[in-house]
Amino acid sequence: MTDDILKKNKLSVTDGRKKILDLFLARDGALAHADIERYTGEMFDRVTVYRTLQTFVEKGIIHLIPTTDNSILYALCKENCEEGHHHDNHVHFICDVCNKTICLDDVTIPKVKLPKGFTPNHSEMMVSGICADCK
Amino acid sequence: MTDDILKKNKLSVTDGRKKILDLFLARDGALAHADIERYTGEMFDRVTVYRTLQTFVEKGIIHLIPTTDNSILYALCKENCEEGHHHDNHVHFICDVCNKTICLDDVTIPKVKLPKGFTPNHSEMMVSGICADCK
DNA sequence: TAAAACTTGCAACATTATTGCAAATTTAGT
DNA sequence: ACTAAATTTGCAATAATGTTGCAAGTTTTA
Ligand SMILES: [Mn+2]
Ligand SMILES: [Mn+2]
Ligand SMILES: [Zn+2]
Ligand SMILES: [Zn+2]
Numbered sequence: 249m250t251d252d253i254l255k256k257n258k259l260s261v262t263d264g265r266k267k268i269l270d271l272f273l274a275r276d277g278a279l280a281h282a283d284i285e286r287y288t289g290e291m292f293d294r295v296t297v298y299r300t301l302q303t304f305v306e307k308g309i310i311h312l313i314p315t316t317d318n319s320i321l322y323a324l325c326k327e328n329c330e331e332g333h334h335h336d337n338h339v340h341f342i343c344d345v346c347n348k349t350i351c352l353d354d355v356t357i358p359k360v361k362l363p364k365g366f367t368p369n370h371s372e373m374m375v376s377g378i379c380a381d382c383k
Numbered sequence: 384m385t386d387d388i389l390k391k392n393k394l395s396v397t398d399g400r401k402k403i404l405d406l407f408l409a410r411d412g413a414l415a416h417a418d419i420e421r422y423t424g425e426m427f428d429r430v431t432v433y434r435t436l437q438t439f440v441e442k443g444i445i446h447l448i449p450t451t452d453n454s455i456l457y458a459l460c461k462e463n464c465e466e467g468h469h470h471d472n473h474v475h476f477i478c479d480v481c482n483k484t485i486c487l488d489d490v491t492i493p494k495v496k497l498p499k500g501f502t503p504n505h506s507e508m509m510v511s512g513i514c515a516d517c518k
Numbered sequence: 519t520a521a522a523a524c525t526t527g528c529a530a531c532a533t534t535a536t537t538g539c540a541a542a543t544t545t546a547g548t
Numbered sequence: 549a550c551t552a553a554a555t556t557t558g559c560a561a562t563a564a565t566g567t568t569g570c571a572a573g574t575t576t577t578a
Contacts, residue, residue, distance in 0.1 A: 260524060260575050281565085293527050298566070300525095314451045316507060339495055344504060352501075358493045360474055360508070365515030366487075369479060372451060373495070373508045380500030395544050395555060416534085428558050433535070435556095525574070536563070543556065548549100 249273070257307040257331075264292045268300050269309070277348040278313050278321040278340075311336045313349060314372055323351050337371065343379035350379065384408070392442040392466075399427045403435050404444070412483040413448050413456040413475075446471045448484060449507055458486050472506065478514035485514065 250269040254261045271279060271287055284297055301322055304310040308329030313321040329335050339355040342348075357373045385404040389396050406414060406422055419432055436457055439445040443464030448456040464470050474490040477483075492508045 262525065262575075264526075294565090295528085295567085296526055312451065314449050314453075314509070316447065316449045318449075318453060318455045320453050339497075341497070341501060352498065355495055355497065357508075358495060360490055360493060360510065362474075362476070362490065362510065362512075363487060363515065365518050366476060366510075367513040367518060368510050369512035371508065371510045373492075373506065374449070375495065375497065375503050375506045377497075377504035378502040380498065383500050383502060397544075397556065399557080429534090430536085430559085431557060519578100521577085523574105523576070526572085528569105528571090530568085532565100532567070534563100534565075537561085538559105540559090541557080543554105545552105545554070547552085 253309065257309060259303065259307065264296050264300055265303075267291065268297070269304070272310060272322070272324045277350050278323040280319055280321050307331055308334060313340050313351075314374065315342070315349070316374065316376075321349050323349075326351070326353050339373045339375055341379060342374060342376040343382055344376055345378055345382035348379065348381075388444065392444060394438065394442065399423075399431050399435055400438075402426065403432070404439070407445060407457070407459045412485050413458040415454055415456050442466055443469060448475050448486075449509065450477070450484070451509065451511075456484050458484070461486070461488050474508045474510055476514060477509060477511040478517055479511055480513055480517035483514065483516075 250266045250273065251261050253269060254265055259265060267288055268284060271284060281297060281301065284301070285294065288297070301310070305312060305322070308325055308331055310322045311325050311329065311334050313323055315321055325334065325336060337357050339352045339357055341350045341352050343350070357371045359368075362368060385401045385408065386396050388404060389400055394400060402423055403419060406419060416432060416436065419436070420429065423432070436445070440447060440457070443460055443466055445457045446460050446464065446469050448458055450456055460469065460471055472492050474487045474492055476485045476487050478485070492506045494503070497503060
């Protein structure tokens with residue numbers, strides 16, 4: 249499974265990449281760099297984790313999720329993102345109770361009417377509140 | 384002007400707070416911590432800038448703007464935000480050309496229909512593209 | 519199987535942010 | 549205006565987070 253994804257993206261199949269990709273496949277929510285370090289323990293160097301995440305983002309395997317608290321989160325791309333070009337335009341939900349961040353893949357970010365002169369290119373939207381598990 | 388704002392918020396009127404508040408009043412766009420350090424030069428300690436920004440956010444004088452690149456931006460609250468409770472629910476625009484971030488105070492963040500079980504509390508929305516000045 | 523290509527870990531460094539505490543400043547009370 | 553109390557500031561130390569070059573190790577290609 250993980251091997252296929254890596255091969256499909258023309259990446260060498262290494263222990264680090266397999267393990268980190270596994271983590272994403274096993275989770276429904278998003279992961280922070282710190283989460284990955286926690287789960288992989290002493291298995292890999294910090295730098296390897298940084299570089300692996302960066303590679304995955306570039307390849308369109310995972311996408312970045314902006315947060316209100318200046319931390320970076322990553323989640324699997326379920327849409328067909330490609331090298332250097334992401335298509336994720338769904339809303340992200342942050343639960344105030346369990347603190348999980350979830351991709352709402354079926355909730356598309358609505359278009360807004362901008363003031364005269366502004367041309368939109370890309371949008372991000374985050375909604376916080378109480379998730380289905382915590383309600 | 385700045386003195387009034389500070390007094391209204393029950394804050395001591397100090398050089399640092401006046402200077403930093405001035406910066407925000409003179410700008411239409413948002414400011415990063417680094418911008419403030421640049422403009423104030425050697426005038427104040429880094430720590431003072433951090434604490435001042437934090438205080439302003441708590442008092443509802445400025446609000447945080449989330450970004451896609453893991454940097455923190457701040458902008459003046461134009462709506463009537465209060466201590467510990469912000470009301471800013473406008474869209475933020477990031478220009479891909481001049482790199483300025485602007486509060487679109489008149490563009491309200493639209494409501495989205497969430498999946499069953501999700502209760503919304505707060506929303507954030509960022510749109511990037513080309514701003515009116517750069518078009 | 520060997521060479522080429524790529525990935526990893528290490529060490530060093532850079533940047534950004536937080537905390538405790540004493541000195542300085544501002545505010546409040548007389 | 550003067551003083552005491554309250555608040556804010558700067559400094560130093562520490563922590564957290566992220567980046568880079570390079571040699572050694574691993575994976576891929578042929
Ligand atoms: Mn997502
Ligand atoms: Mn704003
Ligand atoms: Zn939850
Ligand atoms: Zn612009």
